[in-house]
Amino acid sequence: MLLTVGALAALAHQIDPQVHGGGLFHLTSGGLLLGALFIATDPVTSPISRSGRLIFAIGCGALVFVIRSWGNFPEAVAFAxxxxxxxxxxxxxxxxxxxxxxxxxxxxxxxxxxxRQVKEVDKV
Structure with missing residues (x-):
């Protein structure tokens, strides 16, 4: 989640620095760290498999960046x-x-x- 937000923010900042904040700005603003460490890792509502968790984290990170950038709402972690x-x-x-x-x-x-060998020895 953090890596996705940081990478997307850095990429958008390279494309248009007047509109988008940098990766460090997005990582340290709002409740992103709290959401990534405590809210998104809830074992009851997170996927079971490792690949599912990876998809979940990438999706959360992408949604956080999209909502923050184009949704005019700084705290996007809860919605994501x-x-x-x-x-x-x-x-x-x-x-x-x-x-x-x-x-x-x-x-x-x-x-x-x-x-199989142990079972054969046990029979003898």
Whole structure:
């Protein structure tokens, strides 16, 4: 989230410095740090998988920058997190984590050779 806001703000500042503030300005103004560290990382409303969390963070950061730049509202973190929280079920559906003990296709993992040997020794 922080990286996305900083990168988009720095890019926009390079394009038109009269209109857009720099990356450091966006990172230190408002409640961005509070939102990135405490609000967006809520385990109940954040996606389950790592790739889902990455998509969630990039989406939050992009929305924060867009709302701050063109929405005429300096505190955009709350709106960005709320909008991305509404998309969490869709993100979880797209980025399903694999079940424990299963491969990427959903089939059970093959047991190692030593477990078979241990079972054979136990039978004797």
């Amino acid at each position: 997190v709320l909008l991305m929280n509404a998309l969490v079920p869709l993100i979880d559906r797209v980025c399903r984590p694999r079940a424990y003990g299963r491969n990427a296709r959903g089939k059970p993992l093959v047991a190692a050779k030593w477990t």
